[in-house]
Amino acid sequence: MADNPLRETAHSHMVSVLLDFKGTKIREYCQSKLDSGIDPFEIFAELQLGLEEIGKGYEDPGFRRYFNSDLIVSGRNMKRAIDMLKPLIPTRNDGKGLVVIGTVAGDVHDIGKTIFAVTLESDGFLIIDTGVDVPCERFIAAVRENTPDILAMSSLLTTTLPEMNAVIQGLTNAGLRDNVRVIVGGHAVTEGFARSIGADAYGRDSIEGLRKCRDFMREKA
Amino acid sequence: MKIFFLFSGPFGEQIINTVSLGGLGQQVSGAYELRPEQILVPEGDVPGPDSLFENPERYIPADFPETGADLLIVLGVHGHLSDLIPCIARRLNVRSVLYPIDDRDTIPEARKTITDELTEMGVHVEFPEPFCSLSRSSDPLIGEFLKFFGRPVFGVSTDISSGQINRVEVLRDTPCGSASCIAGKLAGADTNDLDSLSRFCYDEQHNDEAENYCLAEMDPRYPLMQEAGDLLKDALFEGCSLTSTKGTILSFLERSGETGVEDLAMQVVGLPSGKGTSGCVTRRAFDLYLRELEEEHRIVITAQNTVKLA
Numbered sequence: 001m002a003d004n005p006l007r008e009t010a011h012s013h014m015v016s017v018l019l020d021f022k023g024t025k026i027r028e029y030c031q032s033k034l035d036s037g038i039d040p041f042e043i044f045a046e047l048q049l050g051l052e053e054i055g056k057g058y059e060d061p062g063f064r065r066y067f068n069s070d071l072i073v074s075g076r077n078m079k080r081a082i083d084m085l086k087p088l089i090p091t092r093n094d095g096k097g098l099v100v101i102g103t104v105a106g107d108v109h110d111i112g113k114t115i116f117a118v119t120l121e122s123d124g125f126l127i128i129d130t131g132v133d134v135p136c137e138r139f140i141a142a143v144r145e146n147t148p149d150i151l152a153m154s155s156l157l158t159t160t161l162p163e164m165n166a167v168i169q170g171l172t173n174a175g176l177r178d179n180v181r182v183i184v185g186g187h188a189v190t191e192g193f194a195r196s197i198g199a200d201a202y203g204r205d206s207i208e209g210l211r212k213c214r215d216f217m218r219e220k221a
Numbered sequence: 222m223k224i225f226f227l228f229s230g231p232f233g234e235q236i237i238n239t240v241s242l243g244g245l246g247q248q249v250s251g252a253y254e255l256r257p258e259q260i261l262v263p264e265g266d267v268p269g270p271d272s273l274f275e276n277p278e279r280y281i282p283a284d285f286p287e288t289g290a291d292l293l294i295v296l297g298v299h300g301h302l303s304d305l306i307p308c309i310a311r312r313l314n315v316r317s318v319l320y321p322i323d324d325r326d327t328i329p330e331a332r333k334t335i336t337d338e339l340t341e342m343g344v345h346v347e348f349p350e351p352f353c354s355l356s357r358s359s360d361p362l363i364g365e366f367l368k369f370f371g372r373p374v375f376g377v378s379t380d381i382s383s384g385q386i387n388r389v390e391v392l393r394d395t396p397c398g399s400a401s402c403i404a405g406k407l408a409g410a411d412t413n414d415l416d417s418l419s420r421f422c423y424d425e426q427h428n429d430e431a432e433n434y435c436l437a438e439m440d441p442r443y444p445l446m447q448e449a450g451d452l453l454k455d456a457l458f459e460g461c462s463l464t465s466t467k468g469t470i471l472s473f474l475e476r477s478g479e480t481g482v483e484d485l486a487m488q489v490v491g492l493p494s495g496k497g498t499s500g501c502v503t504r505r506a507f508d509l510y511l512r513e514l515e516e517e518h519r520i521v522i523t524a525q526n527t528v529k530l531a
Binding site: 020021064070072 | 230231232234235257258297301323326327429434437438439440446
């Protein structure tokens, strides 16, 4: 029975912290870890594992054990953790690269995009976060004005996938596409979709996304 | 009245918190969290989950409290575990069960069997969907609960000259507590700007920055959260003596006479709030309002699926 998804896992404690609707457990958890001298980024990465477990439990086609309410509350608690930990994560700004990041128009999901932004920032990238529900024109304007090395777009809804294609087309039409690498991610995105719209990379999660952004910068150097 | 909560996850926790702090705290005799991992992972001599429905008594956790209650409220418990409910009701010796559905995965797998079993035991059961659609009950215990929680009811005082809201009293809160949260933010809102007032309601109802907010399912194929938003907006509009969706339905029928239900739905669902009109976002809310207007003998729905004023 070792593969039973309902058995307690190494991340069960993180899951219970993330599912506390009052938000007190998440603050206590972060504070106690900080008090024990644990690196804020490490705490942040641990919580991501809990978040992933809830996501997997929600998507499990055999037995959905987490519900919509669990996703909402865990997302809210992750935001609380980000608010608490982000100021403590040193932004190295060591010139690794400039990234414009945002969630495409029609989609207001913030957490995945913010997690990726924090991950990049803690690795030395400089971030311009355009927010959520970002129209195509705003992405293009941000690329034109800031000349970033990388544009990162997130989409969690299949209905908003065409927006990513529109942004890439818009960059091409504006003559900006050759100067910026485009990485896409989010629940609705697949590697095949990323390829089909001409994105340079697909990030399954924030760690893979970070690795690909590092690769971009190495290639550029 | 003594209330016992059987719950799972933050959805249940939020409601228990609201009910306990919102007037019924003295009546709560206990709460127990029942998660699938407690039941559906075979341990020792306990067989796999397939036999849950055959011998549910055996699956009641050993640490389940020895207590009694009059009303059992089941919150966010996984649908696979619903076979336990009649046994738990018997163990608690309850007279009524309130089993709200705010997510498809909490729909009891054997709703009819459970209803039959409970009825046979002399226990009244209701399945409001979503919880905040509950507005009336023939059961005295659920009726007692409804004095505090269920479909929201607001008492609103406005400044007659400016149309600004002075004060909002929550006469009945939503079980999640979102109605109270919104009420606290409405002072100064302009009741002449119906579109903004309506949007404020829908946005705040699921604002996860608020202390309490709606946690119902929001999938467009099963839009319980959106329906809850409709109920909240219309409750506020009624409290402000503004035209609600029901009023809009009646106005349409007054103007157009007998109309097909589908045609009427096309007019009302998605209609923005404006002068003298206000629609709802979901078809579910429209259907609920239509049923209620029929029960109130204000409209007649014909066998040809048309609707007219009574």
